[in-house]
Amino acid sequence: xxxxxxxxxxxxxxxxxxxKNINWEVKENEHWIVFGANGCGKTTLLGTIAGYRHYxxxxxxxxxxxxxxxxxxxxxxxxxxVSASYMDRCFRHESGLDIVLSAKFGGFGRRLAITDHDVKxxxxxxxxxxxxxxxxxxYDMLSxxxxxxxxxxxxxxxxxxLLLLDEPLNGLDVIARNFFLNTLQEIADTQNVSIIYxxxxxxxxxxxxxxxxxxxxxxxxxxxxxxxxxxxxIMNEFFGYSTNIHWHEGRVQLAISSExxxxxxxxx
Amino acid sequence: xxxxxxxxxxxxxxxxxxxxLTQRSKRCICxxxxxxxTTSLIIYDIYGGAGMELYCPHCQQTEFGVEPEIYxxxxxxxxxxxxxxxxxxxxxxxxxxxxxxxxxxxxxWLFKNLGLLDHNGLxxxxxxxxxxxxxxx
Numbered sequence: 386x387x388x389x390x391x392x393x394x395x396x397x398x399x400x401x402x403x404x405k406n407i408n409w410e411v412k413e414n415e416h417w418i419v420f421g422a423n424g425c426g427k428t429t430l431l432g433t434i435a436g437y438r439h440y441x442x443x444x445x446x447x448x449x450x451x452x453x454x455x456x457x458x459x460x461x462x463x464x465x466x467v468s469a470s471y472m473d474r475c476f477r478h479e480s481g482l483d484i485v486l487s488a489k490f491g492g493f494g495r496r497l498a499i500t501d502h503d504v505k506x507x508x509x510x511x512x513x514x515x516x517x518x519x520x521x522x523x524y525d526m527l528s529x530x531x532x533x534x535x536x537x538x539x540x541x542x543x544x545x546x547l548l549l550l551d552e553p554l555n556g557l558d559v560i561a562r563n564f565f566l567n568t569l570q571e572i573a574d575t576q577n578v579s580i581i582y583x584x585x586x587x588x589x590x591x592x593x594x595x596x597x598x599x600x601x602x603x604x605x606x607x608x609x610x611x612x613x614x615x616x617x618x619i620m621n622e623f624f625g626y627s628t629n630i631h632w633h634e635g636r637v638q639l640a641i642s643s644e645x646x647x648x649x650x651x652x653x
Numbered sequence: 654x655x656x657x658x659x660x661x662x663x664x665x666x667x668x669x670x671x672x673x674l675t676q677r678s679k680r681c682i683c684x685x686x687x688x689x690x691t692t693s694l695i696i697y698d699i700y701g702g703a704g705m706e707l708y709c710p711h712c713q714q715t716e717f718g719v720e721p722e723i724y725x726x727x728x729x730x731x732x733x734x735x736x737x738x739x740x741x742x743x744x745x746x747x748x749x750x751x752x753x754x755x756x757x758x759x760x761x762w763l764f765k766n767l768g769l770l771d772h773n774g775l776x777x778x779x780x781x782x783x784x785x786x787x788x789x790x
Contacts, residue, residue: 458704475695478685478714480754487715493695494706494715496670521738521755523714523747 386449387412388547388579389434394443396429396603403429404440405604411547411579416593418611419583421600422624427583428470430600431551434581435466436491448546461491465540465578468551469529472536478523481516481535482507488542510538514568529556533565541572548572551583566591587615592635599623615639671705673772680774681718683709684757685750687728690718712750719757720775723764727756 389411396404404426411417419427432438434445436457445452447460465488475493476484485507486495511517514534519527527535533553540548550569554562566589573580573593582594590611597614599606606623607614615637620628627642671692678690686709693708695715709716719727730736731752738755742748764770769777 476715478712479716483715483717492704492706494708495717496673521751523751 387446388415388448389581390444390446391434392444392446394433394440394445396433396438396440396442402603404433405602407443407605409598409605409608411581411596413546414577414579415596416573416580417582418590418594418597419581419600420585420587420597420614421606422585425600426603427585427600428468428551429603431466431468431549431581431583432471435464435468435549436461437466437471458491462489462543463546465537465543465545465548466551467533467536467540467549467553469532469536469553469555470551473532476524478525480521480523481511481527482520484524484535485510485539485542488539507538507542510541511535514538515564530558530561533557533561537565537568544576545578548578548580549583550580552585553582554584554586554589587637587639590615590637611637674705674707676773677718678707680720681707682721682724683712683716684719684724684727684754685709685716686711687721687724687753688712690716719754719761720764720770722775722779723757723760723770724753727753727760730756 387410389409391407391409394404394407394409395402407430419430421427429438433440434447434452436447436452439454448463450456450460452460479487479493482504483495486499486503487493489499489503490496508517508520511520514537516527516531516534516538519531519535524532524535533556537553540550554565557565569580569582570591570593572578573591580594582589584590594611596609597611598608599614599619601623607619612632613619615630617628617630620630620639624641626645629638629640629642631638631640674692678692681690682688683690688709688711690707690709692705694704695706695708706715707717708714709718731749736752736756737744737748739748739751742751761770764775769775
């Protein structure tokens with residue numbers, strides 16, 4: 386069964402296509418990288434698949450069901466969604482514990498149906514991510530690193546089949562990045578979950594990812610096996626610059642060979 | 654992000670869920686500030702939404718709320734017994750509100766587990782509650 390299936394998915398805002406004719410299939414146990422420059426539609430795509438954003442045209446199927454306003458809340462309960470750029474707008478003063486618990490209901494708030502077991506699990510997750518002492522603190526009093534850990538704890542609260550990560554390392558220091566990447570590796574090794582990881586940094590691409598999609602101006606530029614996508618030919622064409630690709634122990638490094646800098650005339 | 658207050662329904666939510674939230678918004682108050690709650694749709698942009706939630710317009714946050722009687726007891730406790738769970742925070746209004754919310758959470762858990770609180774609110778009038786209210790004034 387496909388966990389994600391989009392057919393001709395498009396979303397237009399004003400005169401601009403944020404997503405254009407996205408045809409994509411993610412099968413069980415596949416781990417994907419969604420790669421592209423800033424503003425190419427990565428976050429919009431993930432937000433749409435996570436059931437938080439509507440779309441104008443096409444179809445999104447999650448776990449074999451067509452995503453609609455009627456089933457979005459139920460489908461969201463099977464998805465772990467980590468997107469600071471999205472969640473920072475929706476959570477402000479809510480406590481860490483309430484935010485983690487809200488995952489159970491596929492929304493932003495908690496309900497009376499919260500059980501002691503739920504609270505225990507939420508606290509165990511916060512403890513595992515080293516932020517249990519911040520459980521009662523408002524979201525806006527947490528550091529960027531603590532927020533990312535909190536959102537990952539929230540994503541794992543529902544034991545998801547699908548983990549959607551939208552640039553999760555943004556704003557993290559080197560220790561937090563290391564912690565986060567090691568945690569992801571462990572999740573991939575031990576949990577029955579497919580990971581979709583959105584990034585524009587190749588250093589974050591761990592060896593367990595096998596598939597990649599390149600997104601440009603809201604449309605799929607290329608998709609397929611990771612090693613084929615991260616080739617010099619495709620990357621040169623994708624960026625429009627000469628690139629260097631280096632593979633080491635299953636990890637890819639990408640560098641732009643051309644010297645890009647501000648025009649000297651700006652200093653005149 | 655936008656908030657649509659007094660939102661009455663969303664296709665993706667069950668009627669039981671929206672009805673329960675509507676009832677709760679009429680009965681319960683914010684566990685931080687004690688203000689009235691509203692039912693709201695929190696939306697990222699005009700094309701998306703997560704569904705109806707309870708919301709405190711004063712604190713500008715999603716807030717499940719607490720029974721007013723429990724809030725009053727929690728407020729009394731924090732103000733009179735120097736309760737401070739957030740020792741590393743500056744002592745200010747927010748600190749006090751967070752402490753009230755913490756005590757209100759604990760009391761709600763206690764009341765629920767004693768069988769005195771369910772989804773319809775408090776089952777009985779609290780013993781000596783009127784006496785407490787006089788004290789509090």
